[in-house]
Amino acid sequence: MIEAILNYQFLQNAFASGLIIGLIAPLLGVFIIVRRLSLIADALSHVTLAGIAGSLFLSQSVPFLALLNPLYIGIIAAVSGSVLVEKFRRLYKHYEELAIAIIMSAGIGFSAIFISLANGFSSDIFGYLFGSVSAVSRQDLFIVIVIAIIVVVFLLLFYKELFLLSFDEEYAKASGLPAKWVHLLFMIVTALVIAASMRIVGILLVSSLMTLPVAASMRLAKGFKQAIYLSVLFGEAAVIIGLVSAFYLDIAPGGTIVVTSIIILLIVLLVKKIWLSAVIKRERGSLV
Amino acid sequence: MKSTYDIDLQQVSFQYDQTVVLKNISLQVKQGDFLAILGPNGSGKSTLLKIILGLLKPTSGSVHLFGQKGRDFKQKEWIGYVSQKSNAFNSGFPATVYEVVASGLVKKTGLLKKLPKNSKNLVVDALTSVGMESFSKHSIGELSGGQQQRIFIARALVSKPKCLVLDEPTVGIDHQHVQSFYDMLAKLNREQNITLILVTHDVDTVSDRISHVACLNQTIHFHGFKQDFQQLSDEDRKAWYGHSVRKIH
Incomplete structure (x- = not known):
């Protein structure tokens, strides 16, 4: 395996991008979960799919665009989607989750149209949906690196503001925090991470990571x-185990990474349960 | 003329759509006061606090904070805020007591700036003030309601405020812990000369610790020393509250 990575550039690209995504996706994911926004990642990933499908369709009909990396249009679609989600969240103040439904439907609708226009599913689209070990180019890797730098700088600058906003939004506003702007930036960075992750885990599974x-x-x-x-x-554990097994089994890495994540989750739940029952037993014992 | 009060509201009104919530409120709070704001549900108490905190803009009237116009007031760290426990946070949030209290330093440091070097000492001092110094590594979710509320006071204290604004802080706290909670507030008021503005229903429990009372029901029906409030007749109280209120002793 190590020898193969040393010999083949596509494997180097896949593993380097995978390791970077294994860092930035859960890093941002912590803030997404505590802010109860986990479905937004799903909505944005479907908008990204619309961008990718649109780009693949355009590259078929306009030869000049064939050179354009679909990731760029995907990124533009994701970032536009994140700004629109915020607009709709403000419009439907008392039913904020409606924004997710609206953006997600729009994403799937446009994806279906573009995929049909591009003569149905191709291996390209399959790679974007479920991830691919072989499809990550050097250019994709550079995009992932640039996005990772943006994410890390953003979190270093805004860590304490994001923590306060996530923990207690009203208190954050009373502290003079420009909550609206910090939140918008956060959504844009989330869109970037989704776009960066889709090459490896695939659009349908990116929110899982x-x-x-x-x-x-x-x-x-x-x-x-x-x-x-x-x-x-x-x-990181899920990405490494998932990529290695995808390579050996010749299957889509999105699936193996997500299934590994689920196995890790189940192990953690089990260990926690055993540990808790041991604590209760010990406490009961000390009471007797 | 520059106001000498910590909080100075003049003829403040607030309207939400067509509903008048506050009408012609004039209220002054000076340094070291311990003011209890009393009023029935829906009387505009929380709205009044939000106007003081700058979370809501009054429809008319003026707000002065520490002698500065409310909208120009930059020293947000001078006013600490403690909300009702129930709507403050999600109890499953993975945060230690230390992390929660340190988050109050955002006011002091400002946006995008690093926490000060002595932030650890500031957090320990704030926790000591509320008697929770030994809990800094505990997860916030595993504490009782009363303990959590003390932590939120510490979060407000960590930026060394001159004034604390508390919105029904004892809602959801066991009755036996309410007394010690108010004792702690009185101690902060006495020893650190922190001005306290407290919205509460616990009229009886808080009465021997406060210095002033304001009775609110859309307008201010009474504002003055606690002793004068105690002299109010039953009719006066009914006129303000809508029905009879127990006298405080």
């Missing part, structure tokens, strides 16, 4: 930083 490692970490962590460290650890 943002939520499953966090779901596992929240059962164990006492504090917020601890939740972040554990989420990244579980995310």
Whole structure:
């Protein structure tokens, strides 16, 4: 395996991007989950699919656009989707989740049209839906690196503001925090991470890498930083195990990464249950 | 003329759509006061606090905070805020007590700036003020309602405020812990000279700790020393509250 990675550039691209996504997706995922926005990642990923499908269709009909990396249009679609979600959330103040339904439907609708116009499912589209070990180009890797730098700088600058906003929005506003702007930036960065992750995990599974490692970490962590460290650890473990098994089994890495994440989650839940029952037993014992 | 009050509201009114919530409120609070704002449900108490905090803009009238116009007031760290426990946070949130209290430093440091080097000491000091110094590594969700509310006071105290605004802070707290909670507030008021503005229903419990009372029901029906409030007749109280209120002793 290591020899193959050293010899083949496509494997280097896939593993380097995978490791970076294993870091940034759960990192941002912690904030997404505690802010109860996990479905927004799904909505944005479907908008990204519309962008990708649109780009693939255009590349067929306009030869000049064949050179354009579909990821760029995907990124533009995701970022526009994130801004629109915010607009709709403000429009339907008392039914904020409607924004997710609207954007998700729009994303799926446009995707269906573009995929049909591009003569149905191709192997390209399949790769974008479920991820691919072989399809990550050097250019894709560079895009992932640039997005990762943006995410890390954003979180370093806004960590304490995002924590306060996630924990207690009213208090954050009373502290003079421009909640609306910080939130909009956060949504845009989320859109970037979704666009960056789709090459490896695929559009349909990208939100899982943002939520499953966090779901596992929240059962164990006492504090917020601890939740972040554990989420990244579980995310990386899922990406490494998932990519290696996808390579050997010759299947889509999105599936193996997500299934590994679910296995990690189940192990954590089981360990926590055993640990809790041991504690209760010990306490009962000390009472007797 | 520059106001010498911590909080100075003049003829403040607030309207939400067509509903008048507050009408011609004039209220002054000076440094070291311990003011209890009393009023029936829907009397505009929380709206009044939100106007003081700058979360809502009055439809008319003026707000001065520490001698500055409310909208120009930049020293947000001078006014600490503690809301009702029930709507403050999601109890499953993975955060330690230390992390929660440290988050109050955002006011002091400002946006995008690093926390000060002595932030650890500031957090420990704030926790000590509320008697929770040994809980810093605990998860916030595993504490009782009363303990959580103390942590939220510590979060407000960590930026060294001159004034604390509390919106029914004892809602959802066991009755036996309410007394010690108010004792702690009285101690902060006495020893650190922190001005306290408290919206509450616990008229009896809080009465021997406060200095002033304001009775609110869309307008201010009474504002003055606690002793004068105690002299009010039953008719006066009915006129304000809509029905009879127990006298405080």
